[in-house]
Amino acid sequence: MEKEITFASVLENPIYKDRDVLFSLRPPTGFLHRTKQKNELVMELAPILMKSAVSCVFVYGPPGTGKTALLLDLLDELEGEARKRNIELKKAYVNCSENRTETSILLSTLSQVDPEGKYPKMGWNRAKTVDEFSKVLNKKENKNVLVILDEVDYALRESGDDILYRLSRINNQVSANTSTIIISNDVRVSDYIKPKTQSAFGRVKVIFSPYNADELFDIINERVKLALKKDTVSDSVIRKIAEIEAQRGGDARRALELVDACAKAAIARKRTKITIDLVDSADKSLEENSVLNVIASLPKHQKILYYAILKNEKEGLEMDGVEIYRKYLELCPSYNVEPLTERRIRSFLVNLSESSLISAEVGWLKSLEKKSRKVSVPLDKALKTKAVKLLRDSI
Ligand SMILES: Nc1ncnc2c1ncn2[C@@H]1O[C@H](COP(=O)(O)OP(=O)(O)O)[C@@H](O)[C@H]1O
Ligand SMILES: [Mg+2]
Numbered sequence: 001m002e003k004e005i006t007f008a009s010v011l012e013n014p015i016y017k018d019r020d021v022l023f024s025l026r027p028p029t030g031f032l033h034r035t036k037q038k039n040e041l042v043m044e045l046a047p048i049l050m051k052s053a054v055s056c057v058f059v060y061g062p063p064g065t066g067k068t069a070l071l072l073d074l075l076d077e078l079e080g081e082a083r084k085r086n087i088e089l090k091k092a093y094v095n096c097s098e099n100r101t102e103t104s105i106l107l108s109t110l111s112q113v114d115p116e117g118k119y120p121k122m123g124w125n126r127a128k129t130v131d132e133f134s135k136v137l138n139k140k141e142n143k144n145v146l147v148i149l150d151e152v153d154y155a156l157r158e159s160g161d162d163i164l165y166r167l168s169r170i171n172n173q174v175s176a177n178t179s180t181i182i183i184s185n186d187v188r189v190s191d192y193i194k195p196k197t198q199s200a201f202g203r204v205k206v207i208f209s210p211y212n213a214d215e216l217f218d219i220i221n222e223r224v225k226l227a228l229k230k231d232t233v234s235d236s237v238i239r240k241i242a243e244i245e246a247q248r249g250g251d252a253r254r255a256l257e258l259v260d261a262c263a264k265a266a267i268a269r270k271r272t273k274i275t276i277d278l279v280d281s282a283d284k285s286l287e288e289n290s291v292l293n294v295i296a297s298l299p300k301h302q303k304i305l306y307y308a309i310l311k312n313e314k315e316g317l318e319m320d321g322v323e324i325y326r327k328y329l330e331l332c333p334s335y336n337v338e339p340l341t342e343r344r345i346r347s348f349l350v351n352l353s354e355s356s357l358i359s360a361e362v363g364w365l366k367s368l369e370k371k372s373r374k375v376s377v378p379l380d381k382a383l384k385t386k387a388v389k390l391l392r393d394s395i
Pocket of ligand 2: 150151
């Protein structure tokens, strides 16, 4: 029989000490197993403190390997050192999943380097933005500028590598010493960068490899000391979580989310400890919810596209890029939307595949002529049904 849960019993939980700690971007007690990457980055960024030197650094590794968190930490340190030494350093951090075009990346950079200036999010064309960018980087107060483009793979896929090319040449055109760090979740990112740009960014690469089970164990263990009450989780539970996530791609964020799901499962069952039997069911609930959340947050055209794929699969049709596009074209009028080009749709397929909503071998981007391989949907049946319903309701 199901036990009753009350608000009071949830609030008086015996498990959490400080749940938010599980989700904090910066590890409260420092980074584990990242000394090598940190040292490499320090070596590359230190010249910025020698005023005239500039760096072009390329950081990559799969999601949840600590790239964003470690870089933000290091940038704080770098700024601190610069201040101590009276070196003027302006920094711009741009998340390219939110700014996918050259114009919006430059506008975001401008508004950080020159906070007094008025830079609209929309309405400026590329020429005007580029012009303003050069002006600002020629101002005498902007001596050293550091631009960090995080999740740059989104921008590269969406709008090519013009932004990188521009930044790699900028020092010949403006007076500011401009350094650039690009961070990518997609390890195949070099495929999207043209050779002439690669020569600038290919030199220094810092690689964040997926964490193995031992490393994840340490990361989780350190975090639960702050997040959970004493003795609520045993080493064997942590080891199991670490092993599951190591197998899946060594993502520390997911590992910490699984810890959270286990804690929630224990509370829901009125337990005072997280026991090993909870891990699998917590994992399952997390998986389902996260898939549905990803689907729910897809933009309209991607929802239509994913719906087309699910429908095709239900009808048992072979699916390649051409077939999927045809189905998408068919669906568009019923949603009263203008279809997008096949090229855009293919880039969405890459997105869907990276969110694990479809499985496909990627031949898409490199050439449109190339026949894409068969696409399938790696969700179980119950989840597919839920997904179809969600899409119907929300497109
Ligand atoms: N080496 C580490 N030590 C402690 N926590 C880590 C480590 N690497 C990642 N994390 C945690 O994992 C989560 C994801 O890190 P993040 O920097 O966003 O990864 P990425 O940018 O590579 O996707 C964050 O909560 C971060 O604190
Ligand atoms: Mg990141």
